[in-house]
Amino acid sequence: xxxxxxxxxxxxxxxxxxxxxxxxxxxxxxxxxxxxxxxxxxxxxxxxxxxxxxxxxxxxxxxxxxxxxxxxxxxxxxxxxxxxxxxxxxxxxxxxxxxxxxxxxxxxxxxxxxxxxxxxxxxxxxxxxxxxxxxxxxxxxxxxxxxxxxxxxxxxxxxxxxxxxxxxxxxxxxxxxxxxxxxxxxxxxxxxxxxxxxxxxxxxxxxxxxxxxxxxxxxxxxxxxxxxxxxxxxxxxxxxxxxxxxxxxxxxxxxxxxxxxxxxxxxxxxxxxxxxxxxxxxxxxxxxxxxxxxxxxxxxxxxxxxxxxxxxxxxxxxxxxxxxxxxxxxxxxxxxxxxxxxxxxxxxxxxxxxxxxxxxxxxxxxxxxxxxxxxxxxxxxxxxxxxxxxxxxxxxxxxxxxxxxxxxxxxxxxxxxxxxxxxxxxxxxxxxxxxxxxx
Amino acid sequence: xxxxxxxxxxxxxxxxxxxxxxxxxxxxxxxxxxxxxxxxxxxxxxxxxxxxxxxxxxxxxxxxxxxxxxxxxxxxxxxxxxxxxxxxxxxxxxxxxxxxxxxxxxxxxxxxxxxx
Numbered sequence: 072x073x074x075x076x077x078x079x080x081x082x083x084x085x086x087x088x089x090x091x092x093x094x095x096x097x098x099x100x101x102x103x104x105x106x107x108x109x110x111x112x113x114x115x116x117x118x119x120x121x122x123x124x125x126x127x128x129x130x131x132x133x134x135x136x137x138x139x140x141x142x143x144x145x146x147x148x149x150x151x152x153x154x155x156x157x158x159x160x161x162x163x164x165x166x167x168x169x170x171x172x173x174x175x176x177x178x179x180x181x182x183x184x185x186x187x188x189x190x191x192x193x194x195x196x197x198x199x200x201x202x203x204x205x206x207x208x209x210x211x212x213x214x215x216x217x218x219x220x221x222x223x224x225x226x227x228x229x230x231x232x233x234x235x236x237x238x239x240x241x242x243x244x245x246x247x248x249x250x251x252x253x254x255x256x257x258x259x260x261x262x263x264x265x266x267x268x269x270x271x272x273x274x275x276x277x278x279x280x281x282x283x284x285x286x287x288x289x290x291x292x293x294x295x296x297x298x299x300x301x302x303x304x305x306x307x308x309x310x311x312x313x314x315x316x317x318x319x320x321x322x323x324x325x326x327x328x329x330x331x332x333x334x335x336x337x338x339x340x341x342x343x344x345x346x347x348x349x350x351x352x353x354x355x356x357x358x359x360x361x362x363x364x365x366x367x368x369x370x371x372x373x374x375x376x377x378x379x380x381x382x383x384x385x386x387x388x389x390x391x392x393x394x395x396x397x398x399x400x401x402x403x404x405x406x407x408x409x410x411x412x413x414x415x416x417x418x419x420x421x422x423x424x425x426x427x428x429x430x431x432x433x434x435x436x437x438x439x440x441x442x443x444x445x446x447x448x449x450x451x452x453x454x455x456x457x458x459x460x461x462x463x464x465x466x467x468x469x470x471x472x473x474x475x476x477x478x479x480x481x482x483x484x485x486x487x488x489x490x491x492x493x494x495x496x497x498x499x500x501x502x503x504x505x506x507x508x509x510x
Numbered sequence: 511x512x513x514x515x516x517x518x519x520x521x522x523x524x525x526x527x528x529x530x531x532x533x534x535x536x537x538x539x540x541x542x543x544x545x546x547x548x549x550x551x552x553x554x555x556x557x558x559x560x561x562x563x564x565x566x567x568x569x570x571x572x573x574x575x576x577x578x579x580x581x582x583x584x585x586x587x588x589x590x591x592x593x594x595x596x597x598x599x600x601x602x603x604x605x606x607x608x609x610x611x612x613x614x615x616x617x618x619x620x621x622x623x624x625x626x
Contacts, residue, residue: 089564099571107567109591110537114563137562145568150575 078129082111085133092143095150111136173288175280179240180229182276187222190215190310206322214313221306234289235299242307247273250311328482330358333496335474335486346469346490348459353474355452377421377440381475382456410439413451521569526606535593536566570596578602
């Protein structure tokens with residue numbers, strides 16, 4: 072048998088060069104190199120047997136085998152093909168017997184499909200329902216679109232045994248369960264119980280998937296790198312965080328909380344026993360009044376076409392931050408509020424809200440309706456709320472009021488003041504205590 | 511594509527046909543694939559083969575990773591490098607059966623040439 076150390080080295084080097092031009096798992100490289108070398112060696116032997124000299128036989132074998140660049144690329148694709156979008160790739164899931172699929176396969180696909188459908192609803196309805204201002208709505212809609220596109224890809228990739236789709240499902244399930252837990256904890260803290268449907272489905276899914284043998288199902292697919300993992304985390308997480316995050320995006324297309332100035336003044340009447348009553352005065356001035364039209368909000372949710380000023384007693388002077396302290400007095404009687412043009416006295420109340428009673432306790436609110444469409448920028452509008460305490464409040468326990476302006480729960484301005492104080496309102500991304508609209 | 515002008519799907523079909531007949535190794539497959547490729551796509555202008563011989567290996571490895579082929583090493587001895595033989599797996603046979611009517615006419619024409 073003809074052998075030549077130099078020729079054999081050259082053949083091995085050609086096989087190695089091909090693999091140098093590929094991105095394949097290191098564990099398989101030696102195996103593939105041996106197979107390529109075996110082919111080259113046999114071809115070289117055949118060329119020698121045909122009468123060529125060693126050098127010519129070597130060159131012919133290498134030339135027939137193909138160049139390192141093209142073969143290297145092909146080898147890379149062999150190990151990292153993505154969706155394998157050929158006839159055979161498309162047929163694979165269809166012909167895989169259901170008995171060979173992991174037990175959680177259907178559950179996982181149903182969850183991803185449901186998630187994609189929910190995001191599709193978000194894409195379609197986020198902007199027109201006016202849940203956000205236009206720019207924010209557009210951003211939220213795009214976020215939903217990205218999330219939906221990824222969910223659809225994952226839905227299809229699951230059937231094609233792609234490892235990244237399995238990672239996607241696992242991250243989605245964890246995110247849904249976390250969100251459901253947060254919702255549950257929040258509602259329990261408020262005295263109720265709300266179980267998130269998707270979280271419940273996700274819980275079933277994660278139990279089922281953990282029991283299944285997914286490793287063999289995705290064994291032939293590409294490992295998930297850090298970059299792809301980051302994309303998955305972002306596209307899963309974005310729709311969850313978007314409602315909060317988009318609130319921070321400035322939107323110059325419409326007036327916002329920054330265009331409304333509020334000043335609240337609490338003027339108290341006193342006797343020797345303490346505060347017995349007084350007046351809360353709220354002055355509002357709009358720099359511009361091109362608020363986002365209410366649009367289909369009215370038809371879809373029944374929310375009146377008006378904004379609201381809410382006045383709430385938040386306790387006495389021991390109030391020291393957000394949230395309500397327990398009341399140290401039983402109630403405050405108030406006179407019917409008025410909302411007028413401060414200069415002319417002309418009524419500016421839209422009369423949308425009914426009073427629920429003449430006494431409100433800590434946490435209750437008096438509501439005044441304001442129609443921004445009928446107000447004029449630059450003018451001062453004044454809300455006046457007279458109040459009487461059921462029992463005199465001593466100097467160390469005087470009433471504290473929160474005045475809140477709520478624009479369709481999109482944004483708000485808030486001021487907290489006690490007797491003798493004049494407080495300028497500050498914007499809040501989402502009103503801390505959204506107005507409950509009365510029927 | 512497989513580095514030249516031959517679609518990988520076409521090559522998959524030819525490999526399924528050849529390996530459906532019996533177990534083979536890469537070098538053994540090469541002449542039949544060359545004949546089929548030249549019949550279907552013609553030779554290159556420079557007189558070279560339509561498909562480099564090495565192109566069969568990425569295809570074999572890809573189909574093996576998909577679970578459609580099974581490869582096994584066979585020792586030859588006498589200084590000859592060992593060979594990796596490939597055969598269809600049961601799943602591979604199901605794919606071949608499922609492809610049935612969808613099989614491109616080109617693949618059938620090519621196979622006639624490959625067997626010649």
